[in-house]
Amino acid sequence: MAGWIGWSCFLAILFLASSTIASSExxxxxxxxxxxxxxxxxxxxxxxxxxxxxxxxxxxxxxxxxxxxxxxxxxxxxxxxxxxxxxxxxxxxxxxxxxxxxxxxxxxxxxxxxxxxxxxxxxxxxxxxxxxxxxxxxxxLSDRPPEKKFEWAKKLLVKYGPLISVVSTVVLFVYLVATPSKSSGAKGSKKKR
Missing domain, CATH: 2.60.40.10 (Immunoglobulins)
Known part of the structure; x- marks a missing residue:
C-alpha cells in the first residue's frame, strides 16, 4: 500500500511538472x-x-x-x-x-x-x-484639502531633520552627564547623617 501511494505521488508530481513545462513554452x-x-x-x-x-x-x-x-x-x-x-x-x-x-x-x-x-x-x-x-x-471630483498646506514643514523636516536629530541626541547626552542622579544624591545625604 505504501509503495502504491509513493508511486501515485511521484506520477502526480511528474504530471504537474510536465504540464508546467508545457505551459511555460x-x-x-x-x-x-x-x-x-x-x-x-x-x-x-x-x-x-x-x-x-x-x-x-x-x-x-x-x-x-x-x-x-x-x-x-x-x-x-x-x-x-x-x-x-x-x-x-x-x-x-x-x-x-x-x-x-x-x-x-x-x-x-x-x-x-x-x-x-x-x-x-x-x-x-x-x-x-x-x-x-x-x-x-x-x-x-471629490472635495480634497489643499495639498500644499504643510508643504513648508515637510521641506524643513526633510532638509534639517537629521541635523535636529543629532543635536537633540547630543544635548540629551550632555544633560544626563551634567545632572547628578537622585540616587547618588540620596546616598550622599545618608552618609552625612
Missing part, C-alpha cells in the same frame, strides 16, 4: 494598469490611464488586442487616445504600452474593471485571455 502575458488623477483649474478632473503588457513566456503572442472598455461614457469623455488597440505580435521578453486620457464629467466613486488582453497562440485554436491588474476605486 507558450506566451505568458502580464499586464499592469495605472491610473493618475489630475485636478484641472477649470474644476474638472483629468484621468490618465496607461497599460503595460509584458510577455514573460518563451513564445511569441500573435494578434494581441487590448480592450479597456470599462470607462462609462456617462461619467467620462475621451480626451486623447483610444480605450482599445491592437498589435500584430508580442515577442517573448518584450513590453508593449498603451495610454489614453479621459476627462471626468460627474462627481462619483468609480470602480474600474481590469483591462482585457486577448492573443493568439499558434498551437491553440481558441483566443487566449489575460487581465490587467485592477485599479483602486477612484474618488472622482
Amino acid at each position: 507558450g506566451p505568458f502575458i502580464v499586464a499592469h494598469k495605472k491610473v493618475k488623477l489630475t485636478r484641472l483649474k477649470s474644476g474638472s478632473e483629468r484621468v490618465s490611464v496607461s497599460v503595460d503588457i509584458y510577455n514573460q513566456g518563451y513564445a511569441t503572442a500573435y494578434d494581441v488586442t487590448l480592450n479597456d472598455g470599462g470607462w462609462t461614457l456617462d461619467i467620462f469623455d475621451i480626451v486623447s487616445g483610444n480605450t482599445s488597440t491592437s498589435w500584430e505580435r508580442l515577442e517573448s521578453g518584450t513590453l508593449l504600452s498603451h495610454s489614453f486620457e479621459l476627462e471626468a464629467k460627474t462627481k462619483t466613486m468609480f470602480y474600474g474593471a481590469p483591462a482585457v488582453i486577448t492573443f493568439r497562440v499558434p498551437t491553440k485554436a481558441a483566443l487566449q485571455e489575460a487581465y490587467s491588474t485592477p485599479i483602486l476605486p477612484l474618488d472622482i
